[in-house]
């Protein structure tokens with residue numbers, strides 16, 4: 001290529017850059033700096049989130065700004081690794097999210113702002129192609145065909161809280177116990193079913209319960225129980241009580257408010273308010289398999305005031321909170 005020709009080309013390129021690219025660049029940067037609308041948070045009775053539907057695209061950062069119209073709220077998106085954002089009255093807080101999968105996400109309030117706190121939920125509609133492979137399998141209660149609404153009371157309960165440590169000793173001593181130590185067996189059986197399965201073991205009733213407690217302890221870990229306990233304290237204790245006995249600070253309000261505080265969902269006309277389930281009731285808890293509790297937690301509703309949590313927590317978080325619920329029944333101390 002001759003020298004003058006090269007120069008001309010360079011000149012033309014530079015001019016084009018100046019004429020087309022620069023303004024384009026300026027325009028794009030103006031566009032991306034457009035003020036995002038402010039998302040207002042207020043207690044559910046005054047409308048909750050406004051707007052309560054947000055759109056986003058896979059792979060494109062979504063910048064959100066919040067303020068509160070009344071008390072302190074919080075923002076988090078279900079099933080997403082993120083730091084919850086505190087939303088205070090008179091202040092603006094912000095966060096940026098990027099999604100890897102399209103779908104309908106649930107965003108929710110992370111601060112107990114009142115009796116209807118858990119109703120403060122909104123929808124995030126994410127469109128586009130997935131950038132990570134998707135693995136969706138049906139929940140275990142669906143695979144097992146469990147009827148979540150059937151009564152599930154245990155027909156036998158232990159005389160006292162069974163010790164997992166003593167059960168662990170028995171598990172190691174006795175070689176041919178008729179139980180299976182797999183996660184599948186644990187998840188699909190209630191403690192009282194396992195107690196029945198142990199009827200040919202030659203153990204006393206209290207020893208059988210101790211073996212059950214050991215199997216339940218084996219299927220979780222101190223770290224998983226700690227995470228489950230944290231989720232419970234933040235999301236469940238206000239209704240179900242710190243000690244699991246169903247007497248949380250909102251339990252009386254729930255019963256008194258009746259219809260008013262019911263979860264808005266189809267079929268809500270048939271709902272009747274109930275006091276939250278007591279996880280310290282052995283008949284109820286020892287008669288429920290982890291799969292059954294998972295179904296109840298995922299689905300919520302139940303014709304009562306139980307919120308649905310399926311779109312909020314990951315599978316692992318739900319198994320951990322279930323493991324924690326059983327700790328109201330079993331003695332896990334060493």
Ligand code: HEC
Pocket residue numbers: 118231232235236237238239240254274275276277278284285288293296297302304305306307309321
């Ligand atoms: C707004 C109050 C409220 C909150 C918050 C709440 N629950 Fe419930 N829950 C209820 C009510 C009411 C019931 C129904 C009572 C019943 O069926 O006996 C229930 C029932 C349940 C049951 C079914 C128990 C059974 O044996 O049938 C499970 C499991 C459960 N809740 C777990 C949870 C978990 C885990 C959380 C937190 C992530 C939670 N709940 C948060 C009110 C609540």
Ligand SMILES: [Cu+2]
Pocket residue numbers: 042043072073074109110111112113117120
């Ligand atoms: Cu709130």
